[in-house]
Amino acid sequence: MSNGASSRLEFLGQLAGGLAHEIKNPLSTMKLTLQLLQEDFSQDKSALAMRSLRKIELLLKEITHLDEIVQEFLRLSRGHDLKFQRTDLGDMIRELVEFLGAEANQKSVTLRSQLEGELDGIIVDATYIRQALTNLLKNALEATEPKGGGEVIIRARRHSDVVMVEVIDTGVGVAHANRERMFRPYFTTKKGGTGMGLPMVRRIVEEHGGQVTYESVEGAGSRFVLLLPVDPNRRETLQAMIRVSATPEAPATPAAPRSRRRALEVKPGSPEPGETQAGES
Structure with missing residues (x-):
């Protein structure tokens, strides 16, 4: 520029x-x-x-x-006055699942986490990253409400110097006409919404040197992906991570093969290893 x-x-x-x-x-x-x-x-x-x-x-x-x-x-x-500190992202996610558990139960939603690898020692502003994750989780819970319930999973894993956090829901998905506007300020489909939630999430993540992407299947659910450098001073590994494994695939159609839709249509079941569920200690 x-x-x-x-x-x-x-x-x-x-x-x-x-x-x-x-x-x-x-x-x-x-x-x-x-x-x-x-x-x-x-x-x-x-x-x-x-x-x-x-x-x-x-x-x-x-x-x-x-x-x-x-x-x-x-x-x-x-912008935000970020205060970076070493943070256990796994603990933060477990606390969020517990904190939002009551709201999830009221909406007949199974809320759980899947954590892989070492997630402690991640250098972030814990307050703002928590705010971003809370916003995505609340959006996911609200997306399941019109369907009378469903499932929301927050999944985190570390790959070298990059952390990937996914928020997956089995809600109503994003209408095709709205997909280009999701991160625009003031755009909202929620009654009483400000339209600033997702733009704020993107701003927070980008200020950390990260990236936000998403995919959605209308009527089946959505998957938001946050990529964050483990250390904001070592951001050069982020683009490599995006190229290798973290760019979401093109959104599937409702008629897509079952194997392609599995990431969005998660079936309820017993927690897997490394997984916690709302209400568990």
């Missing part, structure tokens, strides 16, 4: 950040004013007051949603 183009992008980023701040300030004032009105009307039990309260609650909900969008935008435009 030329210096001129780089400077222009930096200027646009600063401009967008400033605009977001200008939007955030009146939003805060509006929210505070509505909360004061809500407190006043709550003392009045008349029909007019009750109708006004319902409208205030609706406005507060919309302002909260707008505020979330602005906050996500600011985080995305600024």
Whole structure:
């Protein structure tokens, strides 16, 4: 990228950040004013007051949603102040499976992990990598909901100086028309979604020197793949790993052979070696 183009992008980023701040300030004032009105009307039990309260609650909900969008935008435009430290990625994944276990049970989803090889000593910002994995796992759980349940697997393995993490679900998959837009800011198919989750995941992973890819079969499920260097200062091995074994294959069609679909249509069963399931110690 030329210096001129780089400077222009930096200027646009600063401009967008400033605009977001200008939007955030009146939003805060509006929210505070509505909360004061809500407190006043709550003392009045008349029909007019009750109708006004319902409208205030609706406005507060919309302002909260707008505020979330602005906050996500600011985080995305600024980037993250990463604090790298040696992290046991296996422990992090086991904790996430346990943490999301109750939500998975409510949705009739089997949530489990498959961990291979040495996953301790990975140099990452643990807070942001946890955020990225949590986002992918929650998306996977939500993708199974329209089908009345299913299975979600988070799988991690280390290959030389690269770690590959996969999040696989047997949910509804991604509609073909939406596949090119999945990582675009503000694009969402979820009611009440901000459309900033996947762009944030990509930003976090790329700031670690990694890469995110995915494949999906509409009606059968999806597989998201995160590639992370074990040490951000040794990123040269990442491209080799991508070429050798980690680039997802082209998405299969619903009529694909059973062997091709097996990665997406995981059948429930007893945990395999190195595998943990929500609710297990």
